[in-house]
Amino acid sequence: xxxxxxxDPLLQGCWVTIELTVYSTILGALLAFxxxxxxxxxxxxxxxxxxxxxxxxRGTSLLVQLFWLYFALPLLGELIGLDLRFHxxxxxxxxxxxxxxxxxxxxxxxxxxxxxxTQYEAAKALNFTRTQTLWRIALPQALPEMMPPFGNLAVQNxxxxxxxSLISLGDLAFRAEQLRNxxxxxxxxxxxxxxxxxxxxxxxxxxxxxxxxxxxxxRHRRR
Amino acid sequence: xxxxxxxxxxxxxxxxWSILPILLRGMVVTIQASLLGFFVALGLGLLLASLxxxxxxxxxxxxxxxxEFLRDTPLLIQLFFLYYVLPDYGIVLPAFLTGALAxxxxxxxxxxxxxxxxxxxxxxxxxxxxxxxxxxxxxxFIHVILPQAxxxxxxxxxxxxxxxxxxxxxxxxxxxxxxxxxxxxxxxxTFNYLIPLTMVGALYLLLTLIASxxxxxxDTRLPKRGIPLK
Numbered sequence: 082x083x084x085x086x087x088x089d090p091l092l093q094g095c096w097v098t099i100e101l102t103v104y105s106t107i108l109g110a111l112l113a114f115x116x117x118x119x120x121x122x123x124x125x126x127x128x129x130x131x132x133x134x135x136x137x138x139r140g141t142s143l144l145v146q147l148f149w150l151y152f153a154l155p156l157l158g159e160l161i162g163l164d165l166r167f168h169x170x171x172x173x174x175x176x177x178x179x180x181x182x183x184x185x186x187x188x189x190x191x192x193x194x195x196x197x198x199t200q201y202e203a204a205k206a207l208n209f210t211r212t213q214t215l216w217r218i219a220l221p222q223a224l225p226e227m228m229p230p231f232g233n234l235a236v237q238n239x240x241x242x243x244x245x246s247l248i249s250l251g252d253l254a255f256r257a258e259q260l261r262n263x264x265x266x267x268x269x270x271x272x273x274x275x276x277x278x279x280x281x282x283x284x285x286x287x288x289x290x291x292x293x294x295x296x297x298x299x300r301h302r303r304r
Numbered sequence: 305x306x307x308x309x310x311x312x313x314x315x316x317x318x319x320x321w322s323i324l325p326i327l328l329r330g331m332v333v334t335i336q337a338s339l340l341g342f343f344v345a346l347g348l349g350l351l352l353a354s355l356x357x358x359x360x361x362x363x364x365x366x367x368x369x370x371x372e373f374l375r376d377t378p379l380l381i382q383l384f385f386l387y388y389v390l391p392d393y394g395i396v397l398p399a400f401l402t403g404a405l406a407x408x409x410x411x412x413x414x415x416x417x418x419x420x421x422x423x424x425x426x427x428x429x430x431x432x433x434x435x436x437x438x439x440x441x442x443x444x445f446i447h448v449i450l451p452q453a454x455x456x457x458x459x460x461x462x463x464x465x466x467x468x469x470x471x472x473x474x475x476x477x478x479x480x481x482x483x484x485x486x487x488x489x490x491x492x493x494t495f496n497y498l499i500p501l502t503m504v505g506a507l508y509l510l511l512t513l514i515a516s517x518x519x520x521x522x523d524t525r526l527p528k529r530g531i532p533l534k
Contacts, residue, residue, distance in 0.1 A: 141508040144473040145484055149505060152488075152497035160498070236376060243378035247477060254380055267388035275377045275385065282376035 084269050087260055091270075094256030095277055101170075101242045101252060102285070105177035106235050112182025117189025131186065138183035144244055147176040151248045173245035181238045188230045192223040225297035232289035236282050243278070253277060306489060313494060320499050323490055327503055330486035331511070337404050337482060338469040344408020345468070346461065349415025356416065375413035379474050382406050387478045403475035407468055414464055422457035423449060451530035458526060462519035466512055483507065 112134075119131030138146065150172045158165025167175070196219050204214040246255035257274045261267050305311070307329050312322040355367035374382070383406035390397065397405070426449050434444035476485035487504045491497035 136513075137505075137509065140512045141505045142470040142473045142484065144476075145501070145505050145508055148484065148488065148497075149501045152491060153501040156496070156498040240376070240378040243380040244474065246380070254378065254384075257381070258384070261384075261388065267384075268392060271381060271385040271389060274381055275373075278377045278381060279373055286376075 083266065084273065087270055087273060090256050090260060091253060091273060091277060094251060094253035095281065097250065097252040098239070098242050098254075098278075099281065101173055101177065101245060101250075102235075102239045102281075104174045105181065105242070106238050108174060108178030109181035109185055109234070109238065110231070112178060113185025113189050116182065116186035117193065120186065120190050121193060135183045135186050138179050139187070143176065143180045143241055144247070146180055147172070147244060147248060150176050169245070169248050169250045172248060173242070173250050177238060177241055177245070180241065181234055184237075185231065185234055188227050188234070189223075192226040193219055195226060196222050221299065225293070225300065228289070228293035228296055232286060232293065235285055235289050239282055239285055240278065306486065306493075311490065311494065313496075316499060319494075319496065320503060323500055324503070326490065327483055327486055327500065327507060330481060330483035331507060333400070333480065334469065334472045334482040334511075337400065337407065337472045337475060337480065338465065340401075340404035341407025341411065341468050341472075342461075342465045344405060345411035345415045345464065348408055348412035349417075350419060352412055352416035353419040356420065371413045371416050374409060379406060379410045379471055380477065382410055383474060383478060399475075399478045399480050403472075403478055403480045407471060407475075410471075411464055411468055414467075415461065418457055418460045418464070422453040422460065425456050426452045447532075451532050454531050455526045455528060459519055459523040462515075462522060466515045466519065469511060469515065470508070 116131040116134050119127045120135065122128050122131070150167075151169070155166040200218055200222065201214060204218045209218065242252055243254040246252050246258065249255070253274060257270050260270050264270070306326050309326050309329075310322070311326070312318040352367055352371050356364050356371065358364050358367075383403060386406050386409070387399070387402050390402070430448055430452065431444055434448040435441075439447065472482050473484035475482055476488065479485075481489075483504050487500035488497075490500045
């Protein structure tokens with residue numbers, strides 16, 4: 082059978098795709114919390130910085146961001162006398178993380194804002210500090226609300242990793258293109274690749290579902 | 305030189321000014337591709353949503369599977385699939401049409417969900433009341449459900465149009481000369497990527513800000529109670 086010969090190189094590509102997804106999703110989650118909370122901050126500087134970040138990365142295309150970081154940033158570095166040439170893996174993770182983080186920030190902001198006002202008032206009445214209110218009252222209630230959209234964003238991010246093949250990173254999409262150049266057997270290869278991405282997305286969605294239940298477990302305990 | 309327009313590399317500002325018309329040519333292609341892709345997505349999504357709603361499991365189940373499959377696979381791979389596989393079966397389309405088709409296919413999974421959610425968001429009581437007033441199932445749908453669903457569907461679709469715009473640069477891989485591809489070519493030929501790519505970013509920001517503003521205005525202008533279809 083022809084197609085069995087494609088499995089090995091494609092699985093190697095899958096592994097790179099998985100690594101990229103994991104790293105950039107973690108980076109994205111950190112940025113999402115940072116910028117999401119930053120947008121709610123009372124400090125005008127932090128707020129302006131967060132809003133700018135969110136608008137720029139949500140308002141432009143991921144591929145533009147990726148190309149900018151890969152082709153333009155090193156030139157900017159030259160101009161200001163810094164070496165800003167990074168390895169394609171770093172550029173890929175950075176672009177994906179920055180992009181998904183901006184979308185995630187809006188989710189974080191929405192979920193934190195959706196916590197009823199009375200919860201904050203009650204916390205204040207009970208003499209909680211601002212930090213305590215955030216960590217013990219707001220986030221435990223906001224986090225379960227964030228999880229379903231985060232699950233969608235994680236799958237979105239997995240799909241977006243395919244674009245890093247365009248800066249010559251050896252992910253699944255890149256391996257597929259290589260194999261196609263070698264064998265011209267596009268139907269078999271791309272069908273296999275589509276199902277591999279589909280499989281990875283289903284696994285990722287299931288994992289995010291587990292995480293969702295874990296984060297919201299206190300709700301079930303209460304009943 | 306691109307599209308018969310020369311660039312001036314004497315100073316950075318002159319360079320930026322001279323490539324602006326070239327980038328705007330690319331932007332026209334970007335907008336054309338988004339609109340075409342959007343209309344394909346609207347049609348295909350309606351088809352998928354209708355098939356998913358068929359009571360017959362043998363039709364509804366595959367439609368649901370296809371929707372999920374399209375949603376969970378990358379646009380880039382769907383594009384390559386269409387670009388390389390269709391010609392094997394004798395369907396040869398220009399790159400631009402293949403690209404717009406790929407955008408439409410990918411986003412049909414999302415628009416299908418918008419149709420379904422928009423119709424489901426109409427309170428049950430509306431349908432019950434219409435039925436109680438002796439309207440047939442079909443008339444109740446056309447005159448009661450749909451007018452109220454439309455006001456929910458239109459703004460959501462607008463948001464997807466903005467998303468489609470941001471996905472058009474992916475079409476550059478099959479040689480479509482949209483904005484990013486144009487900037488990349490200018491960069492390849494002048495060894496200056498910083499200015500064209502930064503300009504593309506800024507133009508994108510402008511484009512999506514205007515589009516999102518349009519969607520917001522549309523959303524506030526639409527009568528919340530629904531639009532009569534007659």
